[in-house]
Amino acid sequence: MKYGIQLVGVGGQGVLLASTVLGSAAVSEDMDAAMSEVHGMAQRGGSVQCTVRIGQDVLSPLLSQGEANVLLGFEPAETCRNLVYANKDTYVITNTVPVVPVTVSSGLEEYPAVDDIIKAVKSSGVAKLIALDAASMAKEAGNAIAANSVLIGAMSAVPGFPLSKEKMLSILLERVPAKAKDVNQKAFEMGYEAALKCLSPQ
């Protein structure tokens, strides 16, 4: 079994943390992990991509196009930008809260309406879409900063996901400050439940 997750977002959103949680959970379950991260110049508010591949004998730190089992987007435009890693069976999880780039706020480019981005994602052929307002959910859990825990929770609910919900949560909580554990646990659970709801037949 080889399982690929492409994590995408904007520098500072916690993409790196989420990918390390995945890798650490896999290694603690005695699986192999091959991952790639973005550091340096690319982290200054630019697009950020991390790849996580887990399972037996994974070597390549990058995925081929269309190979991801899960595409986890921390920002809607970034999710859309990276659809090339997904295929029609990929679970696409996206935060619906935009981070508007300076190219847009300074008037040089335009940011499409979020609804249009979600429509574009669907019409590209994504059949299993989990779109969440992770910021509002995190706020409800106690702090908007826990949005990444909402998304990590949502990912843990994906059918066939190779790591257990308990494992993901415990590794996540090891990596957040003591005083933020409750909020992050709640955010994780909310993301998990919301994803289950998204995926259940209506």
Add this chain to the structure above:
Amino acid sequence: MEKLLADSGRILLLGNEAIARGLIEAGCGVAATYPGTPSSEIGGVLDDVADKVGMYFEYSVNEIVAMEVAAAAAVSGVRSFAFMKHVGLNVASDAFMTLSYVGVRAGMVILTADDPSIHSSQSEQDNRYYAKFGLVPMLEPTTPAECKDMIIEAFKLSEKLHSPVLVRTTTRVNHARGAVNLSRPKKMQKKGVFEKDPAHLVTVPANARRDRIDQLERIKKAQELSEISPLNYITGSGSDGIITSGVSYTYAAEYIENAEILKLGFSYPLPEEKVKKFLQRKSRVVVIEELEPVIEDEVRRIAQQNGIRTEIIGKRTGHLPRAYEYTPDTLKALSGILKIKEGAQPLSSEIKLPSRPPVLCAGCPHRSTFYATKKAVGKEGAIYCTDIGCYTLGVQPPMNCADITLCMGSSIGTAGGFSEATDQKAVAFIGDSTFFHGGIPGLINAGYNKHNNLVLIILDNRTTAMTGHQPNPGTGRDYGGIESPPLKIEPLVRACGIEFVKTVDPYDLVAIEQAVREALDFNGPAVIVSEHACPLLRKKEGKLEKKLYEVDREKCIGCKICLSKFSCPALSVDNGKPLIDRTSCIGCGGCAQVCPQNAIEVKQ
């Protein structure tokens, strides 16, 4: 970090962390670097743990000094390590080339971290050529686990040959993460004894001529060791043949079927016999390597010298690209030749999305300096000579404060050249760390040669920000149990022969603009030190005192000058008027000073 220091276990490590662990297990006593992506995180581990494990570690002022510090350790019988990004080896190359002549007593390993695809650099030069150029044996790890193992192996090899050994990594190796098995570290030896040996170590021509012969002997012996090295092995099965190294091996191993792969871990000198035999067994061999056809050309030479008619496919045949890093998808170019695994159809979308380049952070003092400098320069304009650091991002609109960048320190040299070769004003920008690294000779040159149209602005943010906030001479040292005071920039500038020098806080836009005006009017090279600590660092240290600014929507006339001219990422547009994001704004007050209506005010 405790996990990294354990005696055993299987843990998830970044390639760079695995390299640091390799140094600990190998008992490397001295390590030195100048930070540079993608090698920086090695230093991040070492400045934390070096004194705990009994190693001496330093951030040197630049790469050549790092190389010299490590070389002295190795000729004194102490295992040593110098590490840097690919272009760092250009800086260190003068020492590197001669070190290969004089050789070493204890193991010395030099790591070059190359950056195919130019993720965070100014070029994607292939430093495997340095191994050939300097006749220095080279190892190329593929995964984090191999990073650790090959560092240990490189020390052994260096000691067998009395030659420094180059370990060449790439971004996808340094910044890959994978499981690594830990072993018990060797005893650390930090101090040695230097025994005089001028006949080898002092490279006057008569000695260097003898050293040259020794060097050729060493590389010949290295070739024999490469031949029997377990780091060069054949794996997989099938009729097709592949020769590869580094991260490219992972793509070949996982995404190509029915192929036998000769994986080269000890890739310079090549195991010629092994390559020859591999070629003889195959009617066609594909060489898969990123960037330049280094292995491919060697393989072609071996085939030619041995009269082997095997077809060799690679870059020279136009099948594989030279530019940019490879991915599993790069191999699709070989679909008519090798059996490439078929994957699912990728999705795509037509919707137009805005670009998202990296930008200066909210509250970055460089933004204020650029804004004020442009105002002071006015319509007449200037040639903006910039340098290597966060401030290279000043190239983007609306700042457009970058007209040329070559390398560390080049801002001052090029500005001096423009000052003589044109009648335009030349304004150079350089960061504090880059100034210490490579700027000082340029500044001495400007004073000495009277480059009178030159204005240098030293962007002193009290850290080496881009690579992860490493200390530098200007910040003083406080790690590894060693403390030293900060080196002050202003007296240093004066000592370089510069008469006009002023230090200003760029958060005061009026003051910095006035200072730049005076510098531009001064008849002679002039220097402004624009000093304000990087807020990102202050935040990390828990010392950032945030102020909250807000837009008074009644006063605001919606001119959006704050957005179009200052373009801080904390600003966005809400119903035609700017809105300040509370989480990202740190309260530098720049936008408030830019606003013609005084509509942006401190709230808290």
